[in-house]
Amino acid sequence: MxxxxxxxxxxxxxxxxxxxxxxxxxxxxxxxxxxxxxxxxxxxxxxxxxxxxxxxxxxxxxxxxxxxxxxxxxxxxxxxxxxxxxxxxxxxxxxxxxxxxxxxxxxxxxxxxxxxxxxxxxxxxxxxxxxxxxxxxxxxxxxxxxxxxxxxxxxxxxxxxxxxxxxxxxxxxxxxxxxxxxxxxxxxxxxxxxxxxxxSPAMNEAAQLDRVAKVCGQTFAEQVVRVDHEAAGLRLHGFLGLPTYSRSQADLQYFYVNGRMVRDRLISHAVRQAYQDVLFHGRHPAFVLYLELDPALVDVNAHPAKHEVRFRESRLVHDFLFRSLHKVLADLRPGEGVAPARMEMPQSTVAGEAGAGAARSWSHVQSGLNLRVAEVMEAYGNLHPQTELQESPADDAVAPPLGYALAQLHGVYVLAQNAAGLVLVDMHAAHERITYERLKQGYWGEGLKSQPLLVPAHINVSRREADLVETHGEAFARFGFELLRSGPERLQIRAVPSLLSRADSEALVRDVLSDLVTHGESRRVEAAVNELLATLACHGSVRANRQLTIPEMNALLRDMEATERSGQCNHGRPTWVQLSMDQLDRLFLRGQ
Missing domain, CATH: 3.30.565.10 (Histidine kinase-like ATPase, C-terminal domain)
Incomplete structure (x- = not known):
């Protein structure tokens, strides 16, 4: 033809x-x-x-x-x-x-x-x-x-x-x-x-949140924190779902670049990494986020249907997104203007629904995870041997965010009273997060120590990956690796991070190189180290069913208020929930 x-x-x-x-x-x-x-x-x-x-x-x-x-x-x-x-x-x-x-x-x-x-x-x-x-x-x-x-x-x-x-x-x-x-x-x-x-047109913040509620659901709108961060000519703002409001699918993720809805792998990777330390395995975050930047720095002509974009400085964008979201999530702690894990309360209770029927009316937003808290913890006072805290004051208005402890339930939960009502704290989950954050601060504060290999390992890589080892040598050294290029497409591993000495060093190096090729940076080593530290924290959070004193319980509450990401344990489970006086009144039909 x-x-x-x-x-x-x-x-x-x-x-x-x-x-x-x-x-x-x-x-x-x-x-x-x-x-x-x-x-x-x-x-x-x-x-x-x-x-x-x-x-x-x-x-x-x-x-x-x-x-x-x-x-x-x-x-x-x-x-x-x-x-x-x-x-x-x-x-x-x-x-x-x-x-x-x-x-x-x-x-x-x-x-x-x-x-x-x-x-x-x-x-x-x-x-x-x-x-x-x-x-x-x-x-x-x-x-x-x-x-x-x-x-x-x-x-x-x-x-x-x-x-x-x-x-x-x-x-x-x-x-x-x-x-x-x-x-x-x-x-x-x-x-x-x-x-x-x-x-209707949403001309102020309250109206915008109302629109978000109508589009994404009222529950999502009640479980978000506002984001607004600007640096290096980039601005990120919008609504970030709390880790406790996670999803089984990535079906509530809206990301806009200069007002254009996009699905971009670089953006998804940065958001996923920001949530890495606070989400339960297999769960997905929910968010409505907007990125604004100079139109000259983004190519919107990369896809026939304009679903994808290409950033001219992808590493800058990835780093900005990760650091902005990571900081917001790290600051999610009691007293920082963020809601606790949400409890769904019954609209009404009838006389015939006493006993077992009344128990059915309580439903946690993460009930789909089928998680049961079977662990109980040992005396938390070991962390604060000399702590002496005041008892709950008469005026709740001056109480700290998590209030003051009232009692301990079955060696698992702390019951506390704050200005809003009743606070329930999972002691083991909270202790685990506190321990984990302290381990991270101590380990990363000193830097990653290297352990030389008795017999250096050799791996074959592409020429581009070998070039990256030379150009990113300082990054690998900071992670505790000592890598040498022994040929055009060959590397020699001479030292690895001491905490990861038993890990598959070859696979880890390949994963880091893959991230560098795709995203311009890698947090594989950090994630692997943190995973080990999380395991140590889990085992280090003692589980004996021992009754705590009121000062010991208050010490736990104060540490939660001062600890990053204290709203979730290392596995993404909530560490505390709030029951308001209105919710408690509805349980007992007060005012009806």
Whole structure:
């Protein structure tokens, strides 16, 4: 077959294969156009999961009559005009492919009115590469795009669509993501003429948290800490889920770069490392975070659907994200404005639900972990042999965050009273975290000591990895390694960290090199050392069922308030919960 140019219609349908995967893809592209047009309110109406009909109306700047046909032609856009514009693009869309691609696989109607126009104008297409001439239409300032019968002329693509419920689920998730990206924009969604989401513009912090609650759930909104950190021309802000509000899947993770929702491996790796020391194994953090930086420092043109980005200084971004989030999580301790692990309390209790029935009404947010605290601890007073603390004062208003101890329950829990109500502390879990943090401070404060190998180990690596050993020699030395390049693609391991002398040094070196290649840095050694220290802390937290004195219990509470990450033990379990007076009153039907 001779080489020949493709027909315009086929070119558009090929492009549609990259941009338009399902109805959710159409909604994403059209919503981004509305945001780029400066819309303050957007209405999304869909039928049959978006397959039959999608209509998006906004109050943005609109499209002039003589540009309507141009808007439906390939690579026509008002957002960039030069390579310099592309390198600093701040708009969500810029390729000029979305509208023509959507129009090539649907029956599309575009209606718009600009502020200075006497009336609106509409243009229609029927899946071909030609459109009717614009016709007058009554329309307020802004734009309406209606997409009917998606993939009607591409039956093979239509067969890959799922059920109406599944397609709407994907579409609704796109709307939710967009809603979190622009708090100042009002957004409404209806399905089969039934309202599904109604979000007013959120102009202050309280309204923004309310929107987060409506999109991510009220429980998430109650279990977040605000983040706002700026350094080196980067700013990270948003809502970070507490470690105790972890998920079995990575289904509540929203990350935006300059207002664009992205899924990026470098970002995921930095966030995962920040949570590494506080999450239970196999659990995933929840967050809504925003990264702002100079548009010239990020390439948003790295993926056809613009889901991925490429940072020009990836190591700087990774380090900034990790350090910012790591500090926030380290500062999560009683008294730092963070909520404790949450207890779900019953809405009401009836007389017939006494005894075992009443016990069923208590449900911890992490009940899905099926964790049972079977450990009991020995006298905590050994850590404070000379501590003498005052008894609980009469005025709770001056009490410290965890209050003052009242009693010990079954050698496992400390019961304390603070200004809010009752505090329950898992003594072993709290002692374990305190011990672990002290071990880390002592070990890392002195630095990693090396232990020479009697017989140096030799490993084969790539030339690029061997080069990294030479350029990052100081980093390896800081970790306690002594590595020498013995050939173009060969390394010699002469010394390893003393605490990891029994570990697989070859595998550890390879993992560190892999991280350096991918992310520009590695925390493998730190993670391996901390894992051993956590094990020591777990075994070092004594378990004998011995009753503690009130001063010993108060000493534990004060140490928790002063210890980083004291809200979770080394395994990610909560160390304390708070029961407010309102919750206690509801248990006993007071005031009902």
């Amino acid at each position: 001779p080489i020949s140019p493709l027909p315009p219609q086929l070119v558009n349908q090929i492009a549609a294969g990259e941009v338009v995967e399902r109805p959710a893809s159409v909604v994403k592209e059209l919503l981004e156009n509305s945001l780029d047009a400066g819309a303050a309110n957007i209405q999304v109406d869909v039928e049959q999961g978006g397959v039959r009909r999608i209509r998006i109306r906004d109050d943005g700047s609109g499209i002039p009559k003589d540009e309507l046909a141009l808007a439906l032609s390939r690579h026509a856009t008002s957002k960039i005009a030069s390579l310099e514009d592309l390198e600093r693009v701040a708009s969500l869309g810029f390729r000029g492919e979305a509208l023509p691609s959507i129009a090539s696989v649907s029956r599309l109607t575009l209606t718009s009115a600009t502020p200075d126009a006497g009336s609106g104008w509409t243009i229609r297409g029927d899946g071909g590469d030609r459109f009717e001439a614009p016709m007058p239409a009554a329309h307020p300032e802004g734009t309406t795009v209606e997409v009917r019968d998606l993939f009607f002329n591409v039956p093979a693509r239509r067969k890959f669509l799922r059920t109406e419920r599944t397609e709407f689920g994907h579409l609704e998730e796109v709307v939710r993501r967009i809603a979190l990206s622009r708090f100042r924009v009002g957004l409404a969604l209806s399905h089969n003429r039934k309202p599904m989401l109604q979000l």
